[in-house]
Amino acid sequence: MTRNAKINALLLLAVAALAVLPLALGLGDHKEEPFAGADGEAETAITELDPDYEPWFSPLYEPPSGEIESGLFALQAAVGAGVLAYYFGVRRGRRQGAEQARRQQPVPGTGPVTGSDAGSDTGSDADPGRPGEAVSPGPRA
Numbered sequence: 328m329t330r331n332a333k334i335n336a337l338l339l340l341a342v343a344a345l346a347v348l349p350l351a352l353g354l355g356d357h358k359e360e361p362f363a364g365a366d367g368e369a370e371t372a373i374t375e376l377d378p379d380y381e382p383w384f385s386p387l388y389e390p391p392s393g394e395i396e397s398g399l400f401a402l403q404a405a406v407g408a409g410v411l412a413y414y415f416g417v418r419r420g421r422r423q424g425a426e427q428a429r430r431q432q433p434v435p436g437t438g439p440v441t442g443s444d445a446g447s448d449t450g451s452d453a454d455p456g457r458p459g460e461a462v463s464p465g466p467r468a
Contacts, residue, residue: 328336348354355361373380390396 349362360367390399
C-alpha cells in the first residue's frame with residue numbers, strides 16, 4: 328500500500344468516524360432537536376440571554392418553506408463541490424502535463440546537433456558542409 332493510499336484510507340476513516348460517533352454515542356439525545364443547525368442554536372442562546380433583542384437586519388430572501396430552504400442549501404453545496412472538483416482537476420491535469428512534458432524532453436547529449444557540435448568527430452549525422460544542421464535519416468522501412 329502506497330503512502331497516498333494509506334493517507335486516503337485514514338482520512339476516509341476519520342470522516343466516517345465524525346459522521347457515526349455522534350449518533351452511536353447518543354450525543355444530543357437530551358435536546359428536542361438533537362442535531363439542529365448553528366443558526367437555530369444561536370437564536371435560542373440569544374433569546375435566553377436577552378429576550379428583548381432585535382436583529383440588526385433581516386435576510387434578503389426568506390424561502391417560503393423549509394423544503395425550499397433545504398433545496399437551496401443543497402444547491403449551494405453542490406456548486407461548491409463542483410468548484411472544488413474543477414480546481415483539483417485542473418491542478419492534477421497541469422501536474423500530469425508537466426510530468427508528460429518532462430518525460431518527452433530529450434536527454435542531454437542526445438538532442439539535435441548544434442553549431443558547436445558540428446564538425447566534431449563524435450559520429451554525428453551532421454553535414455560537414457552545413458554546420459549546425461542534422462541530416463534526416465530518411466524514411467524508415
